Amino acid sequence: AQSVTQLDSQVPVFEEAPVELRCNYSSSVSVYLFWYVQYPNQGLQLLLKYLSGSTLVKGINGFEAEFNKSQTSFHLRKPSVHISDTAEYFCAAANAGGTSYGKLTFGQGTILTVHP
Amino acid sequence: GAGVSQSPRYKVAKRGQDVALRCDPISGHVSLFWYQQALGQGPEFLTYFQNEAQLDKSGLPSDRFFAERPEGSVSTLKIQRTQQEDSAVYLCASRDSHSGNTIYFGEGSWLTVV
Numbered sequence: 001a002q003s004v005t006q007l008d009s010q011v012p013v014f015e016e017a018p019v020e021l022r023c024n025y026s027s028s029v030s031v032y033l034f035w036y037v038q039y040p041n042q043g044l045q046l047l048l049k050y051l052s053g054s055t056l057v058k059g060i061n062g063f064e065a066e067f068n069k070s071q072t073s074f075h076l077r078k079p080s081v082h083i084s085d086t087a088e089y090f091c092a093a094a095n096a097g098g099t100s101y102g103k104l105t106f107g108q109g110t111i112l113t114v115h116p
Numbered sequence: 117g118a119g120v121s122q123s124p125r126y127k128v129a130k131r132g133q134d135v136a137l138r139c140d141p142i143s144g145h146v147s148l149f150w151y152q153q154a155l156g157q158g159p160e161f162l163t164y165f166q167n168e169a170q171l172d173k174s175g176l177p178s179d180r181f182f183a184e185r186p187e188g189s190v191s192t193l194k195i196q197r198t199q200q201e202d203s204a205v206y207l208c209a210s211r212d213s214h215s216g217n218t219i220y221f222g223e224g225s226w227l228t229v230v
Contacts, residue, residue: 004158036221041223042223043120043207043221043222043223043224044159044207044209044221045221046218046219046220049218090158090159092158101147101164101166101171101172102147102211102219103149103161103164103172104149104151104159104161104219105161106158106159106160107158108157108158109156109157109158
């Protein structure tokens with residue numbers, strides 16, 4: 001079984017400040033890891049993904065995340081946030097491996113609110 | 117189409133009514149998923165199709181939930197005798213073998229059972 005835990009339900013931050021959204025996972029097999037963003041009344045949009053290779057992954061809108069296998073973490077970071085980054089962010093995991101079809105297990109979400 | 121399309125976007129159903137939610141995946145995508153997202157929660161897996169074959173329905177919460185994809189493209193999620201606890205956003209997603217395991221989501225169908 002797999003689980004994903006997002007450690008903060010809400011993160012308030014001021015515009016142009018750095019932000020880190022924390023995500024830990026638990027799995028008995030190798031995983032792929034993802035961050036999605038959801039704006040109000042919209043679907044999920046992929047920010048970035050880790051499949052293999054470099055543990056530092058860069059995504060859209062200036063976001064990046066680092067895969068840390070020893071700490072089973074995949075924290076999302078941005079050095080300077082904008083008002084438009086206000087949204088809910090979801091961390092997700094999927095089993096890696098040839099027979100996997102990519103079913104995602106999601107965390108509970110972190111609401112990022114950027115204040116002027 | 118350019119993205120995953122879902123309809124209706126919003127549905128209000130009276131308790132006990134049957135509802136049908138439609139998903140039109142990205143053209144050519146073999147894999148199709150349905151997820152349920154309750155208010156304030158992350159999406160939870162319901163079922164998975166590869167072409168027309170339903171390979172995993174382990175997430176369907178009860179036998180009132182039924183999904184089909186008869187021709188391997190459009191899919192329908194049907195909920196019979198809706199209950200208040202069925203109120204949620206139902207997300208459809210699709211993926212193909214060339215997208216590097218990226219799953220693309222639709223905007224969801226918001227179901228409210230009153």
